[in-house]
Each structure stands twice: as structure tokens, then as C-alpha cells.
Amino acid sequence: MTTDDSNAPDGSAAELAELFFRLSKRIRHRSAEHLAPLGLTPAQARALRVLHHEKPMRIVALAGRLDIVPRSATTVVDALEQAGLVTRETDPADRRSVLVSLSAAGRERMRGLHASRRRAAEDAFGSLPESDRAALARILHALHGAINDPK
Amino acid sequence: MTTDDSNAPDGSAAELAELFFRLSKRIRHRSAEHLAPLGLTPAQARALRVLHHEKPMRIVALAGRLDIVPRSATTVVDALEQAGLVTRETDPADRRSVLVSLSAAGRERMRGLHASRRRAAEDAFGSLPESDRAALARILHALHGAINDPK
DNA sequence: CGAATATCAGTGACACTGAAATTA
DNA sequence: CTAATTTCAGTGGCACTGATATTC
Numbered sequence: 001m002t003t004d005d006s007n008a009p010d011g012s013a014a015e016l017a018e019l020f021f022r023l024s025k026r027i028r029h030r031s032a033e034h035l036a037p038l039g040l041t042p043a044q045a046r047a048l049r050v051l052h053h054e055k056p057m058r059i060v061a062l063a064g065r066l067d068i069v070p071r072s073a074t075t076v077v078d079a080l081e082q083a084g085l086v087t088r089e090t091d092p093a094d095r096r097s098v099l100v101s102l103s104a105a106g107r108e109r110m111r112g113l114h115a116s117r118r119r120a121a122e123d124a125f126g127s128l129p130e131s132d133r134a135a136l137a138r139i140l141h142a143l144h145g146a147i148n149d150p151k
Numbered sequence: 152m153t154t155d156d157s158n159a160p161d162g163s164a165a166e167l168a169e170l171f172f173r174l175s176k177r178i179r180h181r182s183a184e185h186l187a188p189l190g191l192t193p194a195q196a197r198a199l200r201v202l203h204h205e206k207p208m209r210i211v212a213l214a215g216r217l218d219i220v221p222r223s224a225t226t227v228v229d230a231l232e233q234a235g236l237v238t239r240e241t242d243p244a245d246r247r248s249v250l251v252s253l254s255a256a257g258r259e260r261m262r263g264l265h266a267s268r269r270r271a272a273e274d275a276f277g278s279l280p281e282s283d284r285a286a287l288a289r290i291l292h293a294l295h296g297a298i299n300d301p302k
Numbered sequence: 303c304g305a306a307t308a309t310c311a312g313t314g315a316c317a318c319t320g321a322a323a324t325t326a
Numbered sequence: 327c328t329a330a331t332t333t334c335a336g337t338g339g340c341a342c343t344g345a346t347a348t349t350c
Contacts, residue, residue, distance in 0.1 A: 013272035016284060017178065019291040022218065024175030026298050027168065032339085041339060059308060067173065072341050074309060096307040096349045121164035127297040132290050133167060139283050140170040146278040147177050183315085192315060210332060223317050225333060247325045247331040 027124050034120040038112050039083065045113055047076045048102070051086060052110050056101035058091065085109055178275050185271040189263050190234065196264055198227045199253070202237060203261050207252035209242065236260055 031042050040048070050065045051057065063073035077100055080086040085106035091097035125133060182193050191199070201216045202208065214224035228251055231237040236257035242248035276284060
């Protein structure tokens with residue numbers, strides 16, 4: 001009884017979780033498709049975007065912005081560096097640190113990336129009326145604030 | 152933390168995509184944590200849930216419900232079978248097909264799973280007022296309908 | 303010395319494609 | 327023979343932990 005995860009839009013937490021999961025999967029998939037022509041994976045694209053409006057930053061900082069552990073950020077940067085989109089330099093002020101910045105090619109790639117991102121986002125959310133988008137943004141913000149990693 | 156001032160809640164599609172991504176990641180992570188004590192991964196738990204209220208079903212059907220390709224469903228079922236939670240039988244009516252059903256242990260496991268799922272969902276969405284949950288459910292439904300896989 | 307930074311090595315979880323076996 | 331069903335083999339993308347070198 002009351003196992004209503006069939007399909008009733010009742011607003012139960014469990015139903016929301018399921019919807020959320022499915023939707024995010026679709027969106028991720030779409031995003032990957034949009035990015036493939038640019039030779040970027042979603043994670044790489046996100047890193048590139050962060051680096052685009054931050055100035056040269058350390059791996060730890062980048063990891064923080066991406067919400068991943070530093071070790072994982074290293075791998076992302078490896079790929080971007082190999083693709084020639086970012087450069088690594090040792091921080092002269094602290095030789096433990098590495099400063100990552102966009103290369104010229106990286107900045108160039110950002111152009112296509114911006115367009116692609118916009119298209120992908122419109123693809124996903126463009127069908128929503130303005131009011132719903134605002135409501136969704138507000139609610140997602142609230143949720144994001146509510147879910148704190150107790151880490 | 153990281154209350155990024157650079158991202159005003161403007162309801163732009165790109166911002167929504169970003170919010171959505173971050174949130175879904177958090178939720179997935181939480182979900183995995185909740186499931187770990189049960190010895191299940193999120194994908195396995197979802198499959199188990201589908202099998203719980205469908206009757207014995209073929210791999211293709213299960214894959215359809217999980218929104219994955221049949222080959223991937225096989226792997227999930229492999230794990231569940233190895234854990235003794237589901238059983239495979241050849242469909243007597245069509246020997247190409249395999250009928251997957253919950254074992255007794257699988258049904259037993261569903262008890263803990265239900266509780267866990269509820270806790271996880273409440274953990275994620277419980278903070279939302281009723282009206283927001285309803286609005287969110289409605290909007291997510293709309294989005295889900297709008298995003299058609301051109302498969 | 304203890305703490306921070308980045309990296310190396312290995313692993314887990316997820317889902318994909320392409321190819322093969324079996325049966326309809 | 328064609329089509330459907332499942333499975334095998336391999337791969338990609340993502341992020342994790344634990345251990346190590348370097349530097350502060």
C-alpha cells in the first residue's frame with residue numbers, strides 16, 4: 001500500500017527523486033551529444049568554463065569549483081592540457097601549486113562552447129514558459145542550499 | 152559554500168542546466184550512500200524496484216523501463232542474480248527470452264530498500280514546502296515530456 | 303615535524319557500441 | 327532468410343580512495 005511510485009504526479013519526495021534522476025540523465029546525454037563535435041566531454045567543458053572566467057587557478061581551487069576531489073581535477077586538466085586547451089605553470093609563489101590557465105586555443109574553443117551550451121540548454125529548458133523557468137530556478141536554488149554535504 | 156555571486160537566479164536556460172547538473176550529482180551521491188548499507192548500487196536498486204511491481208519480465212522490457220539498452224540491463228541482472236536477489240528463467244513461450252523475477256531474498260531486500268529510498272528522498276526534497284514540491288513535480292513532468300529522444 | 307599540493311596507481315559504477323549465438 | 331532476444335568483449339567517461347613526492 002501507498003507504494004505509489006507508478007506514475008501519479010503526487011509531488012511525493014520519491015516521485016520527485018525519480019523524475020529528477022531520469023531528467024538529469026537525459027540532459028547529461030544531450031549535453032554530451034552537443035559537446036562531442038567540439039571534442040569535449042561534459043566534465044572537460046565545465047572545467048573549461050570555470051577556467052574561462054577565473055584567472056589562473058590552482059588545482060584545488062578548480063576542484064572546489066567543480067565539486068570534485070583534487071585528484072580528479074588533475075585528470076581533467078591532463079586531458080585539457082593534452083588537447084592544448086589549457087597550460088600548467090608552477091606557481092612561483094608556492095612551488096607546490098600548479099596554476100592552470102586557458103591557452104589561446106582554449107579561449108578560442110570557448111566560442112563554440114558558448115554557442116553549444118546555449119543550444120543544449122535551450123534544447124532542454126526552452127520549452128518552459130518564463131514563469132516556470134523562474135520558479136524552477138528558485139526551487140533548484142533552494143534545494144541546492146538545503147543539501148549540504150556534511151563532509 | 153561557494154554562494155556564487157556571479158550567478159544571479161535569472162532563470163536562463165544555461166543557469167538552469169548548471170543548477171540541475173549540480174543538484175542531480177548531489178542527489179545521486181546521497182542515494183548511493185543510502186544504498187551502500189543495503190549492498191546495492193543505485194542502478195541495481197532501480198532495477199529491483201521495477202521488478203518489484205512488474206511481474207516476471209524480459210530483459211528488453213526491463214531495459215525499456217530503466218531507459219538503458221538491453222545489453223546494460225543484462226549486466227545489472229547479472230549482479231542482482233549473483234546477489235541472489237533475482238532469478239532468470241527461460242521463457243517457455245519464447246526460448247530466446249529470459250524472464251527475470253524477484254527471488255524471496257529480493258522481495259525481502261525490498262523492505263529495507265523502501266525505507267531507504269524514502270529517507271533519501273525526504274533528505275533531498277523534504278525541505279521543500281508542499282506547494283513547491285507540487286510545482287516542481289509538474290515542471291519536471293513537463294520537461295520530461297518535452298525532451299523526446301529522437302532515437 | 304605536520305600540513306598542504308599535486309600526482310600516481312588502482313577501483314567502482316554506469317552505460318555505450320559492435321559482434322555473436324540462439325530462436326522465432 | 328530476416329528479425330528479435332540475449333549475451334560476450336571491449337570502451338568511454340566520471341569520480342573515488344590510498345599512497346607518494348614535493349614544498350611550505
